[in-house]
Amino acid sequence: MASLLDEEIPSDSELSSQEPDSxxxxxxxxxxxxxxxxxxxxxxxxxxxxxxxxSQALEKDQTAYVVRKLEEDLASKTGKLKKQIADKYTAGLIEKQLKGHRLSVTCVAISPNKKYIFSTSKDGTIIKWNFESGMKMNTIKKRLPHEDRTTKKGHSKEVYALAISDDGKYLASGGGDKLIKIWNPETLDFVYSFEGHRDSVSGLVFRNNSHQLYSCSFDRSVKIWNVDQLIYVETLFGHQDRILGIDSLNKERCVTCGARDRSLRLWKIVEESQLLFNGIHFDSIDCVSLINEEFFLSGSNDSSLSIWSINKKKPILVHKNAHKNNSMLDTKKSLFGNSFEAANWVSAVRAYHNSDLLASGSDDGFIRIWAYSSANNSLNERFKIPVEGFVNDLKFSEDGSYLIAGVGQEHKLGRWSINKNAKNSILIIKLISEDFNK
Known part of the structure; x- marks a missing residue:
């Protein structure tokens, strides 16, 4: 600074001798x-x-951001990441209701870029929707019984499961015809058909950052498929009843729930081993979702939600009567007798992966949004969204700004009860959060 201030100043004579500015x-x-x-x-x-x-501050902020993202990625892969965001969510508004299926919607999927929604139904069809407009874009029709199993058309029976890879390259579907079909999500062109399950395919999930596909079935098995190479890899056995739910994250493993064997299992693929978790529920464990690689959430026919740790064989938290509705309970007792003790069975659960934000659905008239605190091991309801009918599936958008629900007049797996006031539809629910309103 001193050198600039001490700069030599020309004399008046020198200034006068210079040419004037034109x-x-x-x-x-x-x-x-x-x-x-x-x-x-x-x-x-x-x-x-x-x-x-x-400039130095900006570089420092950018460096800090990169370091933070790398730390988050590492924590996510090791199962230690759990963002504390649930308390920022304040409400959920049904933005659109998409109607196109004749029978109950059984499963939904949303593309990673939030451009498309895919839905399946008991009517055997798969529909592709435009997320922004809610318009139907394409339909994979049900395959007729006399048509060849290897046809490029759809499934011949109910479709129970959908999964889309996190790069949006593959869409997988499975159902009552025991087949797993692979599609191109952009065009819905047929890619391949996997055979091997001996009963209905009830669940599908892609492992993160890969095209490794896990499937579960009423035949009590889990199968692993390599979609890139279009080959079968391995079959896993252990459950004593049909498997109703499956989920996976980054690690080469998956978690499943075994319905009336009242257990959950964590399958360690590389180690060729499994961890058994014994439920304490009154009845079937129907749905499961990983929170992160260390914790997972399950829902039961007895209307309870349970939080599990991979380090404990029993649930670390049980929230009873999560979807209790006395008027619905009276109706079920009239159908099944007074010995029917369960309130409203939890038919769908979903965790916004690597966070404390959870969602659950039933037939009690609401989708409920929860905040799970691992610090004090508590599950608190943040708010609820009125929904008429059976909530058969729930999926969060990748950024957590939307929740997609598959709703029907009946439960996805049976006809124990029918709600004629409900619409077989897909709900696009906008989640209100402080982060999205900035």
Whole structure:
């Protein structure tokens, strides 16, 4: 700074000998004094230093952001990441209701780029929807019984499961015809058909950052498929009843729920081993979702939600009567007798992966949004969204701004009860959060 201020000032004679500026002549009143020049140079230097400081701060912020993202990625892969965001969510509004299936919607999927929604139904069809407009884009029709199993058309029976890879390259579907079909999500062109299950395919999930596909079935098995190479890999056995739900994250493993064997199992693929978790529920464990690689959520026919740790064989938290509705319970007792003790069975659960935000659905008239605190091991309801009918599936959008629900007049797996006031539809629910309103 001193060098700039001490810059040599030309003499008056030198100034007078210079050629005048062709654009503007400087009068005596406009001439810059030595003091004014020092001030101008000082201001310029201060401005340069401020710009340099801002640049250094920006670089520091960018470096901190990269470091934070790398730490989050590492925590996610090791199962330790759990973002504390649930308390920022305040409400959920049904933005659109998509109607197109004749029978109950059984499963939904949303593309990673939030452009498309895919839905399946007991009517055997798969429908592709435009997320933004809610318009139907394409339909994979049900395959007729006399048509060949290897046809490029759809399934011949109910479709129970959908999964889309996290790069949006593959869509998988499975159902009552025991087949797993692979489709191109952009065009819905047929890619391949996997055979091997001996009963209905009830669940599908892609492992994160891969095209490794896990499937579960009423035949009590889990199968692993390599979709890139279109080959079968392995079959896993252990459950004593039909498997109703499956989920996976980054690690080469998956978690499943075994219905009336009242157990959950964590399958460690590489180690060729499994961890058994014994439920304490009154009845069937119907749905499961990983929170992160360490914790997972399950829902039961006895209307309870349970939180599990991979380090404990029993649930670390049981929230009873999560979807209790006395009026619905009276109706079920009239159908099944007074010995029927369960309130409203939990038919769908979903965790916004690697966070404390959870969702559950039933036939009690509501989708419920929960905040799970691992610090004090508590599950607190944040709010509920009125929904008429059976909530058969739930999926969060990748950014957590939307929740997609598959709803029907009947439960996805049976006809124990029928709600004629409900619409077989897909609900696009906008989640209100402080982060999205900034």
């Amino acid at each position: 654009d503007a002549l400087i009068t005596d009143e406009d001439e810059e004094t030595v003091q004014q020049k020092k001030i101008r140079l000082a201001k310029n230097l201060i401005h340069q230093l401020e710009k340099q400081k801002e």
